[in-house]
Amino acid sequence: MNDRPRIKDIARRLGVSPATVSRALSDSGLVAEPTSRRIREMAQQLNYRPNVSARNLRTQRSMTVLLVVRDVGNPFYLEILKGVEQSARAAGYSVLMGNTESDPARESEYFGMLSDGHADGMILMTGKLPEASPEARQGWPDLPVVVALEIIEGSGYPHVQIDNVGAARGAVEHLIGLGHRRIAHITGPVPEIMSVRRLQGYREAMVNANLDIPDGYEQPGDFVLKSGREACRRLFELPEPPTAIFIANDEMAFGAINEMRQIGLDVPGDVSVIGFDDLFLGEAFYPPLTTVSQPRLDIGRRAMTLLLGMLAGRDAPPEPITMPTELLVRGTTARFQS
């Protein structure tokens, strides 16, 4: 099974020491060019690859980072994963996938994997620190961890995030600018911080414009399609239903739009809708969804770059890094007509 060449095989054949081979192969510049060339040729010929476990044990690093999300199945993470993978690979790192399904045990398990050498650093996209025994928690604060997308308050970890409040406010202001007055909001799973902030942005915009938020205009959702549908139904059972809805994510927005179609309401003719996230294929929907887009690829890249910096000994920015968002005005918003 395992008769792959070892460093000493190369050394023996060439009559040099293993150390020299190691040095030649790592471009340390400490080996005479002719020797070095012979070594590299022989390595190539034998198809030699240094054993990573041995190297990792010796160097005390794994050249691997852990990317931990709530749900690997969520398409939202795709572009981020892509960005992380790009930056990681460019720096010679591999990416290990972590999936918590919001299970605290699994969440803290990934912290363990940082200590046991599975990975050198971690990008966390879960909303809070897991529960764990005090012993386990002990070393956490010093681990090379970057929080992306989400916000873990008081964690002390560097963050790469967006301005959820501002982006939400901007979306609602756009609706107001179109002449809408009765504007509702379908929230994410409060009290998760992301949902809270988007809700806050909605409220700020409404207050700033001196607009009322009638009872029932803030409908709870949980980021999945069905909840958008249901929240929407409740909205149109109100005595005075809204003429525009700002919805905390695209997936719920699609559910809501479907529901309105069933009720017989036209989007954007009767009701304007703005979502959040700019999901893949959102543009291909009918009508194409007006939404707030986040630079997910860049968020992934940035988080990884930050992590790489920390791994290289640089210290992380004390302030969160905030990436710009953009309101993409497409086909689900229209000027209000009475």
Place this chain on the structure above:
Amino acid sequence: MNDRPRIKDIARRLGVSPATVSRALSDSGLVAEPTSRRIREMAQQLNYRPNVSARNLRTQRSMTVLLVVRDVGNPFYLEILKGVEQSARAAGYSVLMGNTESDPARESEYFGMLSDGHADGMILMTGKLPEASPEARQGWPDLPVVVALEIIEGSGYPHVQIDNVGAARGAVEHLIGLGHRRIAHITGPVPEIMSVRRLQGYREAMVNANLDIPDGYEQPGDFVLKSGREACRRLFELPEPPTAIFIANDEMAFGAINEMRQIGLDVPGDVSVIGFDDLFLGEAFYPPLTTVSQPRLDIGRRAMTLLLGMLAGRDAPPEPITMPTELLVRGTTARFQS
């Protein structure tokens, strides 16, 4: 930085040998219960975690598998990734992400990562074996590799796949059953095998029903939205445009439907459409897309189970494992009316 407890720290404190600690912690059943308990308690208290590099080096395995896809950013892989992750984690394995972007160098790099100890096995979702030097290729045939979704002919690796020909044929037969006669096909990137097979299924169904395939009814696409749009446009510039289209994947189908909307054609009123893949949110589109669904979660699980079996020394099934597909009839297909 690295003052984590080692096995010998536990041993020293308890006055036992490192070997005993190792045995106790691995549940070998060779340690007296009281000793074993004391050891486990101490390990817990010190928050001990065995160093994986050392263990991997010693045991010659990494308890990691490599999942290699063409494009991490493609939502199509999500459910598969999820299935793989579930099975892997249940067996104590971690999943390392590989992304080739169809770059041959990167493709063969992942084979290298199998030999150098990065991973014990690999699930490959790329359509062919990469080019590589003969030396590199040397050991490939014996590696624990499972091909999922795609087909790599002559590779000798076990496959987990679907019956693309049959599924495509079934889709087209459904259109025929609805009374359509002028049925076109938008292909994937021929000559990739998956595209070829779906095309073949289309042709079989047409031939079986004695239907003509006029010039221009087989439009080339490449699985991305834009190509679906363009292929669709070409289709409706034909002297006798189709009344139904079978499209090799959902993404192109969305593009095509958009295009038809622009041309002023109603789906399914004027033209029926069937896609392939059952993409996330396909049901939320308007009209909801009729499509062929594959059990992606199960494909992922199955591929991983197979791989785990091989890693455990069982030999792989010589025949490809074929997972069932299902035609999901939703809103983009209707009976033909002249």
Place this chain on the structure above:
DNA sequence: CTGAAAGCGCTAACAG
């Protein structure tokens, strides 16, 4: 049931 000892394959002092 437990301990002593060896060694997985590599890199990094240290000495020349």
Place this chain on the structure above:
DNA sequence: CTGTTAGCGCTTTCAG
């Protein structure tokens, strides 16, 4: 520039 030596932390013979 190169070789010798030691050791990363663990598991697994081999003895007892």
